[in-house]
Amino acid sequence: MITTNLTNLTPFLPDGWLTSRLSALDKARVMLEEGNGPGGSFTGWVHLPRDYDKEEFARIQAAAEKIRSDSQALVVIGIGGSYLGARAVVELLRSPNYNLIHTDGPEIHFAGNGLSTDGLMEIIDRVKDMDFSVNVISKSGTTTEPAVAFRIFKALLEEKYGKQGARERIYATTDAHRGALKGLADAEGYEEFVVPDAVGGRYSVLTAVGLRPIACAGVDIAALMQGAADAMNALAVPGADNPAWQYAAARHALYESGKKVELLVGYEPSFRFFAEWWKQLYGESEGKQGKGLFPASVEFTADLHSMGQYIQQGERLMFETVVSFARSRRQIDIPVDPDNVDGLNFLAGKSLEYVAAQAMRGVTMAHVDGGVPNIGRTVPARDEAAAGWLIYFFEYACGLSGYLLEVNPFDQPGVEAYKNNMYALLGKPGYEEKKAELERRLNG
Amino acid sequence: MITTNLTNLTPFLPDGWLTSRLSALDKARVMLEEGNGPGGSFTGWVHLPRDYDKEEFARIQAAAEKIRSDSQALVVIGIGGSYLGARAVVELLRSPNYNLIHTDGPEIHFAGNGLSTDGLMEIIDRVKDMDFSVNVISKSGTTTEPAVAFRIFKALLEEKYGKQGARERIYATTDAHRGALKGLADAEGYEEFVVPDAVGGRYSVLTAVGLRPIACAGVDIAALMQGAADAMNALAVPGADNPAWQYAAARHALYESGKKVELLVGYEPSFRFFAEWWKQLYGESEGKQGKGLFPASVEFTADLHSMGQYIQQGERLMFETVVSFARSRRQIDIPVDPDNVDGLNFLAGKSLEYVAAQAMRGVTMAHVDGGVPNIGRTVPARDEAAAGWLIYFFEYACGLSGYLLEVNPFDQPGVEAYKNNMYALLGKPGYEEKKAELERRLNG
Numbered sequence: 001m002i003t004t005n006l007t008n009l010t011p012f013l014p015d016g017w018l019t020s021r022l023s024a025l026d027k028a029r030v031m032l033e034e035g036n037g038p039g040g041s042f043t044g045w046v047h048l049p050r051d052y053d054k055e056e057f058a059r060i061q062a063a064a065e066k067i068r069s070d071s072q073a074l075v076v077i078g079i080g081g082s083y084l085g086a087r088a089v090v091e092l093l094r095s096p097n098y099n100l101i102h103t104d105g106p107e108i109h110f111a112g113n114g115l116s117t118d119g120l121m122e123i124i125d126r127v128k129d130m131d132f133s134v135n136v137i138s139k140s141g142t143t144t145e146p147a148v149a150f151r152i153f154k155a156l157l158e159e160k161y162g163k164q165g166a167r168e169r170i171y172a173t174t175d176a177h178r179g180a181l182k183g184l185a186d187a188e189g190y191e192e193f194v195v196p197d198a199v200g201g202r203y204s205v206l207t208a209v210g211l212r213p214i215a216c217a218g219v220d221i222a223a224l225m226q227g228a229a230d231a232m233n234a235l236a237v238p239g240a241d242n243p244a245w246q247y248a249a250a251r252h253a254l255y256e257s258g259k260k261v262e263l264l265v266g267y268e269p270s271f272r273f274f275a276e277w278w279k280q281l282y283g284e285s286e287g288k289q290g291k292g293l294f295p296a297s298v299e300f301t302a303d304l305h306s307m308g309q310y311i312q313q314g315e316r317l318m319f320e321t322v323v324s325f326a327r328s329r330r331q332i333d334i335p336v337d338p339d340n341v342d343g344l345n346f347l348a349g350k351s352l353e354y355v356a357a358q359a360m361r362g363v364t365m366a367h368v369d370g371g372v373p374n375i376g377r378t379v380p381a382r383d384e385a386a387a388g389w390l391i392y393f394f395e396y397a398c399g400l401s402g403y404l405l406e407v408n409p410f411d412q413p414g415v416e417a418y419k420n421n422m423y424a425l426l427g428k429p430g431y432e433e434k435k436a437e438l439e440r441r442l443n444g
Numbered sequence: 445m446i447t448t449n450l451t452n453l454t455p456f457l458p459d460g461w462l463t464s465r466l467s468a469l470d471k472a473r474v475m476l477e478e479g480n481g482p483g484g485s486f487t488g489w490v491h492l493p494r495d496y497d498k499e500e501f502a503r504i505q506a507a508a509e510k511i512r513s514d515s516q517a518l519v520v521i522g523i524g525g526s527y528l529g530a531r532a533v534v535e536l537l538r539s540p541n542y543n544l545i546h547t548d549g550p551e552i553h554f555a556g557n558g559l560s561t562d563g564l565m566e567i568i569d570r571v572k573d574m575d576f577s578v579n580v581i582s583k584s585g586t587t588t589e590p591a592v593a594f595r596i597f598k599a600l601l602e603e604k605y606g607k608q609g610a611r612e613r614i615y616a617t618t619d620a621h622r623g624a625l626k627g628l629a630d631a632e633g634y635e636e637f638v639v640p641d642a643v644g645g646r647y648s649v650l651t652a653v654g655l656r657p658i659a660c661a662g663v664d665i666a667a668l669m670q671g672a673a674d675a676m677n678a679l680a681v682p683g684a685d686n687p688a689w690q691y692a693a694a695r696h697a698l699y700e701s702g703k704k705v706e707l708l709v710g711y712e713p714s715f716r717f718f719a720e721w722w723k724q725l726y727g728e729s730e731g732k733q734g735k736g737l738f739p740a741s742v743e744f745t746a747d748l749h750s751m752g753q754y755i756q757q758g759e760r761l762m763f764e765t766v767v768s769f770a771r772s773r774r775q776i777d778i779p780v781d782p783d784n785v786d787g788l789n790f791l792a793g794k795s796l797e798y799v800a801a802q803a804m805r806g807v808t809m810a811h812v813d814g815g816v817p818n819i820g821r822t823v824p825a826r827d828e829a830a831a832g833w834l835i836y837f838f839e840y841a842c843g844l845s846g847y848l849l850e851v852n853p854f855d856q857p858g859v860e861a862y863k864n865n866m867y868a869l870l871g872k873p874g875y876e877e878k879k880a881e882l883e884r885r886l887n888g
Binding site for chain 1: 523524525528539541543544545557558559560561562563564565566568569570585586588589591592594595596599624625627628645646704705711712713714720723724727728730731732733734735736737738739740743744745746748749750751752753754755756757758759760761762772773774775776778779781783785786787788790791794795796797799800802803805806807809810811813814826856857858859861862863864865866867868869870871872873882885886
């Protein structure tokens, strides 16, 4: 269903770039399949499109219907994998301007993914006079950013609806058995959804973590899961024709050839945030032990007029991975101008989609001529099936790719460093020694 | 007014990183001042905050007042430098959610900066039943993306208001003397604003190119220009204390030491798009002749949970340039929770701004410990004066930095490559040979 074009990749790689990696890829495949490689206890996402909890899935759909009927806004509280996937899919399948233009269902606001006071106040101002609900997403319930935001929105809900009314408007997506948020949710009687143990944050968009908010935005999550299941089945087949194998091998070969930056290229404003989800997936999975491609993204043709110069003629350190959609949802033709002031009458009567398709072909050739390898991926349409496919594809290829790089693609040990410093500087009990050490450094 | 912190930079650089570059910086200063270096005919931005056209400035303010009274939406048609600066300032000083939350003035929609059909249709759907105006921004009037969008919105306006009514709602920012858009504007009697000859697109935000849309969003453009003038005066003073000299020298020294990626770091969602403006400025000015730092950006603390792992432990190829705002516009305190479920009562009663400030200190130390050099820049407040200062600062430092790198910081020869391919593939008259060549390649 999704076609891959390697024509503009292979000239940059030595013969055998793929065949020489087939054996390593097959080992990686088995490790993902059996969960017995590094980080294997976090490979629950591999069979998720088949094995997901159907009862919970139905509750997700029901809760979304309830929120769509009783709330003008949904505040989604979560950070990292607990918001990127949901926001990516809402923007991709609805719109980056969803809150402005939607005509059904609630506005969706993502909070607790940073510490900006002005950003938070803006959301509070927006929702406080609306009927709103909260979906708090946190495995532990103690991560600073979402925990702080949850304190604030919980207080706001209680003030507005009373304690019982607030309880009925708070949905907790958290650990199935333990943790601060789990304990609170049990005590208060929030409706609960599960962050599975075997699925790390950046692989969690197809669990309740992502599906709850996505369903509230009116996306057909059954079709999304079906797309992912189709990808799971297609990509489980070993061999050189497997597009996930090709992508993982290409990334590894390009990295070994000296490339340092992978640019995920989209041609739609709605794809911009999907690239942010992809950045976490690849950056956090591979960026360790001093290794890994630096993940960056651009939106063409817009960014051809900002990053285009660098891509064409700057340091030769990057390659491009393009995701394009074969069909627009709508069509519009270029109007005729009898005076042809802008000289564009040679386009009159042609569709904008046609112009965009030619632009993409021209861009690819220009960048290839400039020494930028290009991996093309064409998706039929910007719909649920394709989004599910793309999500699973990128997840699965990331697992393979991480194993080729010989890292654990499922841990993130480096994320603790800033947290520990922050806790110490904020005076968290238990961090007294660290605090003293940091303050000595800061003062001297 | 803006303070620079080099404490976390200097340990990564050899002694003399700054003093050894003072002489080259002084030469660069003179070239910018006198416009006699490479690309010197495009240094009109250097004295712009002093020499700008005061009569036109008043017309910009008057036109903004008119649009704010007669339009519910303004469609800004432009690509690259003709939209990034305006969008950056509107998001920074108003909000990334300006269209959703503003209570005065028109919605602002940026069109013609790409070829997405769905993106364009969304704007058409949104504005077609509103009273709206169009600001078309193009030096030539023939760049494909904005020209196509202008054809479409011009037709829409004419259908809605008739030919004469449309003329009164179209504002053209274009060349003062020549070009397709200039000719059309003269013939139709559009109100005209000037893209100055001596100011390239990526340096044009403080001309009518940026100021017209910015003023329509209710930003005080006089205060913005004053901030830029303050920066111009401060940064004209030669010497090792000059923060633009420090920044240019640091970038050059880090690049020579092997760094390949500069990460512009913000802590506010409203800064996210400002970084896109910055990427064009630096990427397009320096990314040539196989050289230049790759410009990327992150929003912390959000992206600590996506790119943070890579920054902490991935390839050691980047450094960070941080822009933080000392004061939030509003304040909110962390509420007390008698049950202390999340264990955060040690923060109760403290402001979120305080928590964010400690997080920033902790992040910086963590990344420095991970081998990432850090240039800190603290701005007093998120207001017009600071935005003007930052814009001029980054522009001026970019000119210096480009000269240190021995490139022409004011051309963009690589941007033509994709355009020529696109024109050829689209069958533009005059490109017949190129078309045949490309089609041979595509089919062969």
